[in-house]
Amino acid sequence: MIIEAGHYALVLALALSIVQASVPLYGYWRRQPVLMDMAQSTAVMQFIMVALSFAALTYAHVVSDFSLRNVVENSHSTKPMIYKISGVWGNHEGSMLLWVLILALFGALLAIFSRHMPQVLKSLTLSIQAWISAAFFLFILLTSNPFARVGVPPMEGQDLNPILQDPGLAIHPPLLYLGYVGFSVTFSFAAAALISGRIDPAWARFVRPWTLLAWIFLTLGIAMGSYWAYYTLGWGGFWFWDPVENASLMPWLAGTALLHSAVVMEKRDALKVWTIFLAILAFSLSLLGTFLVRSGVLTSVHAFASDPDRGVFILAILVFFIGGSLSLFAFRASTLRQGGVFAPLSREGALVLNNLLLTTSCATVFVGTLYPLFLEALTGEKISVGPPFFNMTFVPIVIPIFFLMPIGQLLAWKRGDLLAAAQRMTVALIVALLFGLALAAWHGEPVLAAVGAGLAVYLIVGSFVDIGGRIFVRKASTSQMLARGLGLPRSAWGTAFAHAGVGLSLLGLAATGWGVEKIVTLRLGDQIDLGPWRLELTKIEPRPNSNFDALVAQIQIRDGSGIVTQIEPARRLFKTRTMTTSEAGIATLRMGQVYVTIAEQNADQSLDMRLYWKPYVSLIWLGGLIMTLGGGLCLSDRRLRIGLGRAAANKGKQKPNAQPHPVAAAE
Amino acid sequence: MDLLMFVILTALAILSVLWPVLRRSKGAGQLDSDIAFYEAQASELERDLQRGLISAADAAQARASAARRLMALSQQMPAKTASDTDSPHALTQVRWLGLAAVLAVPIIAVGLYARIGQPYFPDMPLQARLEAPPDRTDMMAALAQLEKHLADHPEDGRGQELIAPVYMRMGRFADAAKAWRAAMKVNGPSLERWLDLGQALIYANNGEVTPEARGVFEAANLLSAERPEPLFFLGLAAEQAGEFAKARDYWTTLLANAPPDLESTKMVRARLEALPSANSSNEQDQAKPSPSPQADAIANLPPQERLTAIRGMVEGLAARLQSNGQDLEGWLRLLRAYVVLQEKDKALTALTEAKRNFASNSSALAQIENLARELGLGG
Incomplete structure (x- = not known):
């Protein structure tokens, strides 16, 4: 009963989100607080329903209930418990359920923890949030239902893709989703502001924790994902400019710009159009990220879910939300009251430049990621835009950001002194x-x-x-x-x-x-120098495990004075999928890492290996x-943050008090 | 009981929609919130000033600009009058919309779930499926266990008889036939087993009474001349072969012994009447005159003696064919008889013999091979 109850709870969540999306909006139009209030209670209940649903799916995975197709396709009774749990979101359907769970969680948090927020802003924001969740509930229930049952359940499942059987998977997607979905909150705030026409420092203050939260999780998620790729894929690389990586980098760049822009809004009542635009952009790119990974338009290590029907559905969601919000933006942006004025050379000015540089860099990533897809769709020609493209476009844009970052921090609000900042x-x-x-x-x-x-x-x-x-x-x-x-x-x-x-x-x-890379063939007892270290192959042994057999090599690492540590790179053969994965042996020494991967054992018992010494790489x-x-x-x-025009710093000049205040001027 | 969970969930969802209507809360008004925000800003400035983080002049300036913004806002958005929201018209509207929202939740949820959900599909955790006692465990698991057991122990006749009806219910008729045959090999032939096997064979061939099935029912008919099933299926076989006179004989015999008002009896009568009339068929004249006196005699013997008698007849036929190998009909009958009697070795020997005898006659050879294939004597 648990499973069908979870299924039903998900359907109820959809019903609630439809109410939450429509009634408060109508309530706003008719100025009916009771109807607007419905947004809060339904948001909380929606979360409870999705949480129950997610719990039911997790239960099914944990007890290996093979009457669920999702469990059959992604689990196996011998899989270790942690991967039974992480396997819940290690597949398309489950990960989408995680997506809406986080979405509903943020909605519930917003409903509960924002008592001081004006009712109009709160209910409009929750209402927009519900539009997003309703779209995703429909997507899940109609195209990717994790609760689809199997009439004649098999006695065993097909196991989870071995690459995904890793602690990294347990953490990476949830973090990334917390980031992606976090930007849905700022997006909803932006849309609410556009609908109500109210956008001011108070708005920015309410949005701030959400932007920060999303940014923190996205940062962690990207770092985690990069480390996961680094140790799982066995090539010693940590960033491949893979479309899926770019998909998370783009919202990060836009979100970083948004973060800074929102500070200006909060402190100085300026950069309103920028802030709203970036809020829309950050979430649009998050949606795009989901689309890229989940629609199957990409064929890469990450794109383990592929289904064209789903792609079209996600594309429709994408068009609706991005197109809708941009239309709203185009329609209402001109009515936003411009706030505090500032000189080009000021903290605000520096942050505008920051916005420009970040969005431009984001645009280059966007082009580099999507151009090949469009080209392939239009002409069928397959091209690969790899690191060279990004090194030549992205890097020259971010280098100035690095240069200007510390200087911008030193510029005063409203009007700054570049020379003084440079001197410092x-x-x-x-x-x-x-x-x-x-x-x-x-x-x-x-x-x-x-x-x-x-x-x-x-x-x-x-x-x-x-x-x-x-x-x-x-x-x-x-x-x-x-x-x-x-x-x-x-x-x-x-x-x-x-x-x-x-x-x-x-x-x-x-x-x-400064890294060192070697490709060698070693026999038992062989030694080899790698950077400042000497490596010795001390043992090769097979090690059977519950759902895979491993071939483990033991390597001792010494420096001048003796053995420092030892690592155990391995190859794993997963029985159910007959797939082999490579487990890198990694030792972190003096902030750098020794990184070793092994290939199959040769007939003469020797092992082919890749050895890397990567100084400071852990930084x-x-x-x-x-x-x-x-x-x-x-x-x-x-x-609260209050921006101060540093009038006191340049005493020589008269404060521009004589000028009418921009808000007053607009009256 | 099962549906209680669904009712509770629905009730919770409806409650959340009703909540604001029941509570009639006063959300923070726009202006209240603005004032609170700017008051907080002012006290923030005061604290910073005391900590010495900002100068008095800066604080004064920031305070002034905050006050200006608040003033601008309060002018821009006049507070809503109470009558706006509490007018009787507005209240009615709220009630109706609230009701609509409350109804929408179960309508949408139940409507969609009815299409995509399976409320009576129970959970099936693996451990429980493996541990459940056989009669309560789910069919597939039990079947898998039994199949595996029988693959290792084909001599378990009870197991074979257990699994065969399960196969029948699942529509795996060929497997059922195989299981009945295996059961018969161990437990020996009996009337019921012949009947079950014959029906499995017919189902497996989409209702066609193959020569193999026909042989099976002939054996059953020999064991009990009164049982209606063999008579019915033998008649059916004859009808399918175009031997309408034979079919008429079988069914007439059947009707003579069967209770007249049974549904199945009426059905047989209808079929009998639908048979083409005797003279429209040419074949029946060529077909052998129905049940020979000898066969009639055998049919009247008690079962055990009957089997012996049949064996004797078969032996006689075999001996005759040994001396005169050119009787094609005889060979075909012998093959069928051996298969019916479960004597596969003898059947195979007979098959080789027959083929040797007709090595030069390709059409006869084809007939023999066809029959061998139908009887499952590996072609």
Whole structure:
């Protein structure tokens, strides 16, 4: 009964979302608070229903109920419990259910935790949110129903794709979805603002935690996904410019721009059109990401779900929401009241440039990802747009962002002083130069790696210049400085950490230039040098497991003084699908990693292997974690943000009080 | 009982739609919220000022601009008057819409679920399916277990008799026939087994009474001349072969012994009357005169003696063919008889013999091979 009850709960969730999508909207039109209030209670109940449904599906996977097609196709009774659970969302239907679960969760959170939000904004936002969930409920129930039953249940399932039987899968998609779906909230806020015509700092304040939340999860999800690809695919690469990766990068870029833009809105009542546009863009790209992965238009390692019917349905959803919101935007954007004015050279100006650069970089990724698809659809010609394209288009756009990031932080609101900001950056520049030179002297070629590392250090140090300036005041005692540091808003620290995280990741990326790669054939007892390490193959043994057989090689890693650690790269043969996967052996040493993958054993007992030494490579993901930490600090800062035109900084000039305030002027 | 869960879920969903109507809450009004926001901003500025994060002049300026914005907003959006929402007309409207929303939830949910759901389909966790006692376990699992057992132990006659009717119910008629045959090999032939096997064969061939099935019913008929089933199917076989006179004989015998008012009896009578008249058929003249005196005599013997008598007849036929191998009809009858008597080895020997005798006669050879194929004597 549990399964059919879960199925029914999902149908009820659809019914509730239809009510939630229509009644509050009508209530807004007729100014009926009771009808508008329906959005909250239905949003909460909708979440409860989806949660029950998801629980029922999880139960079916856990107890191997092969009367569900979804369980038959993706599970096996001998699969370890963790993969029985993660297998729930390791397939198309289940992952879409996870998608709506998160969507409903955010809706419920919005309904419960926003008591101070104006009713109109809250109910309109929830109503738009319900449009999205209704569309996805329909999609699930009509084209990808995880609750489809099998009349004559088999006694055994077909097992989950072995590549997906990995702890990474248990975490990566939920994180990514939390990010994607998080942007649906900001999207709904934007649409609500366009409908009601009300958009102001208060709006930005209400949207802020959601944008941050989505951004944090998306950042974590991308970092996690990249690490997963790194250790699962066995090529030692962590970013392939694969369309599926790009699909998550695009909303991240747009979301990052949105994050900054929304701060300007909150503090200065400016960049309204930008903010609304970016909110629409971020979610549209999230939808596109879902489309790219789920419709099967791509054939790549990630695109494990493919079905053209579903593709057309998702395309319709895509057209409806993106087209609808952009039309609404075009129709209403002109009515948005422009808020605070600012000089081109100011924090606001810098953030406009930031928006421009981020959206442009996003556009290059967009072109690089979709152009091949369109070309193939139109002419049937298959081309591959790989790293060279992105290196030549994306990289030149993001390099200026890295340069300007610390400087922008130092510019005052409303009107800034570029020269003063640049002067304050000298410290960072000098440190970066020294560091870059030192690294170049130590590791040598290539020059590009040293330059990149220098830029990264400039970014890390520069991120803290602003905070440093606010803490270290002349003639202040240590305790005073500590007090000042603690007194700073947590969001200031968050900003610094998030920016420094970008620098750390960049450092890790730059250092790949100093990596060592070897392809060798080793016998038992053979030794080989890899960078600063010496590796010895000490054991080769078969190791049977519950649902796969593994061939494990044991490799000891030594430095000058002795054994440091040992790793066990392996090949796994999965019996049910007769598929082989490669498990890389990875050891993290001094921020870098020794990375070894093995091939089949040769007839003479020797093993073909790929060996890599990747100095500082762990910084790439550590940087991602630090970025997330920064985001978390900002999120924990519940205070309101008030932008101050730093009039006091340039006392020579008269404050523009004589000018009428823009809002007043618009009256 | 099963539906209780569905009722509870539906009730919960409806409750959530009704909730605001029941509660009549006052949501934060737009202006209240705005005032709260700007008040919070002002106190935030005050705290920053005390911590020394901003200068007094900055704070004053920020406060002023916040106040200006709030003022602008309050002018722009006059507070809604109470009468707007509480007018009787509005209230009626709310009630009707509330009702519509409340009804919409179960209508949409039940309507869609009725199309795509299977409310009576129980959960089937694997462990429970494996552990359940055989009579309660799900059919497929039990069948899988039994099949595996019988593959290892084909001599388990009880098992074969158990599985055969299951195959019949599942429509796997050929498998059922195989199981009946196996059961007969172990438990020995009996009237009921012949009948079951014959019917399985007919179903397996989409209602056609193959020579093999015909042989089976002949054997059954020999065991009991009164049982209606063999008579009916033998008549059917004759009808299908165009031997209408024979069919008429069988069915007339059947009707003579059967209770007249049974549904099946009436059906047989109808079929009998529908048979083409005797003289319209040419074949029946060539067909052998129906049941020979000898056969009649055998049919009247008690079962055990009857079998012996049949065996004796078959032996006689075999001996005759040994001396005169050119009797094609005889060979065909012998083959059929051996198969019916479950003596496959003898049937195979006879088959080789027959083929040797007619090695030069291709049409006779074809007939022999056809029959062998139909009888399942590996061609």
